[in-house]
Amino acid sequence: MIGGRAVTPVFQPLVSLASGALVGYEALARxxxxxxxxxxxxxxxxxxxxGLDGELDWVCRAAAYRVALxxxxxxxxxxxxxxxxxxxxCPPDLAGVVAAAHDRLRVVTEMTERAIADDPSALLAATAHCRAAGWGVALDDVGADPMSLALMPFVHPDVVKLDMSLLRSPSEPYTAQVVAAVQAYAEASGATILAEGVETAVHERIARTMGATIGQGWRYGRPGPLPATAPAAAPLLTPASxxxxxxxTPYEIVAPRRPVVETTKGELMPISRHLEALAEDGPVLLACFQDAQHFTPATARxxxxxxxxxxxxxxxxxxxxxxxAPGIRGASLTTGxxxxxxxxxxxxxxxxxxxLVARDLGDTGPDRDRRFAFATTHDRDLVIAAARSLLRIIAPAEGADAAGLLTPA
Known part of the structure; x- marks a missing residue:
C-alpha cells in the first residue's frame, strides 16, 4: 500500500471568522x-x-502537493x-513533486509538541528548512496537552491552532490559562490564532473571544475534494516576527548582553536551585553540568x-x-x-x-570554592536563544528514527 502510494488527500477549508471568506485549506490523508x-x-x-511511518508521511504530503499543484x-x-x-x-520518486511544491505552493507545515520533545535537534533543523523555503510553520492541537505551551517558544509558530477541546470548555481555568498564554505569544510575535473544531455559531463566537481570527471545522465544510479551480484567499496569514x-554557547549568548559577576560555586548554588524550582510546574529545563560527577544522585532525583x-x-x-535518570534526556560532551x-x-x-550562565575560571582546590564568571537573565529572547543552542545537541528520544535529516528535494 505504501509502496503503491495508495493514499488519497482530502481538504478542509479554513475561513476568516470575521467575514467567512476562504483563507486556505488543510490537507488530510485517507x-x-x-x-x-x-x-x-x-x-x-x-x-x-x-517502521514505515516516515515514508508514509512523505507519501501523504506529496499526494496533497500533487493535487494542489x-x-x-x-x-x-x-x-x-x-x-x-x-x-x-524524501523517497526519490516523490522528490519532483516536493520540489515543485517548494516553487509553486504556499505551504504551512503543521507539527505537534511531540516533535519537539521527541527529537529537538531534528525539529530545529526542519523548522529552519521550512522557513528558508518561504513556508510557514503551525503548532497544532495547542491545549490538548498541558505541556504544549512550554514547547511553543521553540517552534515560534506563525500559526497557533487551538485544540477543539478548548471551544467545548470555555469556562474551565485550564482553558483560560492556555488562551492567555497563546494570546500573549500572538501579541508579541504577530502570529495568527486558528480555532479548530468550529461546528456551531456558539463555537464561532467563543473562538473570536479567544483571539482566533481563523476557524476550521464542520461549520465551514467537512474534508473533501479540492475544488477544480480553487478561489483566491483573503490575505490573513502573515509570518510571525x-x-x-x-x-x-549559552554563556557566549547571554554574557555580552548582561552584567557579569565573579563568584564561587558555593555562592551560585542557591541561584541554580531557584531556577530549578521554577521548572517544577511544567516548563522546559535544560542544564549543563560540565562533568558527569556534578550530576549527583541528589540532582538526579x-x-x-x-x-x-x-x-x-x-x-x-x-x-x-x-x-x-528516569525521564531525563542526556548529552555527553567531548573534553574539548x-x-x-x-x-x-x-x-x-x-x-x-x-x-543562569556561568563560565569556569579554572581554579583548582575545593569544589565549592571554584570561581565562575556568571550572568543571569529573564529576557525571553535571550533565554530562548540560549536554550536553542543546547537543544541542537540533545539526542532523539527512544524510538525516534535516526535514518537521516530532512532532505525534501
Whole structure:
C-alpha cells in the first residue's frame, strides 16, 4: 500500500471568522477506501508498527502537493508532518513533486509538541528548512496537552491552532490559562490564532473571544475534494516576527548582553536551585553540568521529579549517558567542547523564562570554592536563544528514527 502510494488527500477549508471568506485549506490523508486502513489513525499505526511511518508521511504530503499543484492552488495549504518523519529522507520518486511544491505552493507545515520533545535537534533543523523555503510553520492541537505551551517558544509558530477541546470548555481555568498564554505569544510575535473544531455559531463566537481570527471545522465544510479551480484567499496569514538569531554557547549568548559577576560555586548554588524550582510546574529545563560527577544522585532525583511534569528535561556534560535518570534526556560532551567549561541552568515556559550562565575560571582546590564568571537573565529572547543552542545537541528520544535529516528535494 505504501509502496503503491495508495493514499488519497482530502481538504478542509479554513475561513476568516470575521467575514467567512476562504483563507486556505488543510490537507488530510485517507488510506484505500473500504479497507481497514482508510482511517488515518489506523493507517499510521500500521505503518509505525512496520517502521514505515516516515515514508508514509512523505507519501501523504506529496499526494496533497500533487493535487494542489494540479488545481493551481493559490491559497495557503496546511500540511501535517509526523514527528518521526523529521529524520526520514524524501523517497526519490516523490522528490519532483516536493520540489515543485517548494516553487509553486504556499505551504504551512503543521507539527505537534511531540516533535519537539521527541527529537529537538531534528525539529530545529526542519523548522529552519521550512522557513528558508518561504513556508510557514503551525503548532497544532495547542491545549490538548498541558505541556504544549512550554514547547511553543521553540517552534515560534506563525500559526497557533487551538485544540477543539478548548471551544467545548470555555469556562474551565485550564482553558483560560492556555488562551492567555497563546494570546500573549500572538501579541508579541504577530502570529495568527486558528480555532479548530468550529461546528456551531456558539463555537464561532467563543473562538473570536479567544483571539482566533481563523476557524476550521464542520461549520465551514467537512474534508473533501479540492475544488477544480480553487478561489483566491483573503490575505490573513502573515509570518510571525522572528527573534534575532544569536550563535554561540549559552554563556557566549547571554554574557555580552548582561552584567557579569565573579563568584564561587558555593555562592551560585542557591541561584541554580531557584531556577530549578521554577521548572517544577511544567516548563522546559535544560542544564549543563560540565562533568558527569556534578550530576549527583541528589540532582538526579530532583530532575527526575521535575521531568514528571515537564515535556523536556535535559542534562549535559562530559560522560553523561543519553538517559542519566528516569525521564531525563542526556548529552555527553567531548573534553574539548566549549560547553565543557560552562555551568548553565535554563528554564523556558509559557509564562516565564530565566537563565543562569556561568563560565569556569579554572581554579583548582575545593569544589565549592571554584570561581565562575556568571550572568543571569529573564529576557525571553535571550533565554530562548540560549536554550536553542543546547537543544541542537540533545539526542532523539527512544524510538525516534535516526535514518537521516530532512532532505525534501
Amino acid at each position: 488510506g484505500p477506501a473500504g479497507t481497514r486502513w482508510e482511517a488515518p489513525a489506523t493507517l499510521f499505526a500500521a505503518a509505525r508498527e512496520a 494540479e488545481a493551481g492552488l493559490r491559497t495557503p495549504l496546511f500540511v501535517n508532518m509526523e514527528p518521526r518523519a523529521w529524520r526520514t529522507p 522572528r527573534p534575532a538569531s544569536i550563535a554561540g 530532583r530532575f527526575a521529579r521535575i521531568a514528571r511534569h515537564s515535556p523536556l528535561v535535559a542534562a549535559i556534560g562530559v560522560g553523561l549517558p543519553e538517559r542519566p 567542547d566549549p560547553l565543557r567549561d560552562e555551568w548553565n541552568v535554563i528554564v523556558v515556559g509559557p509564562h516565564r523564562a530565566a537563565a
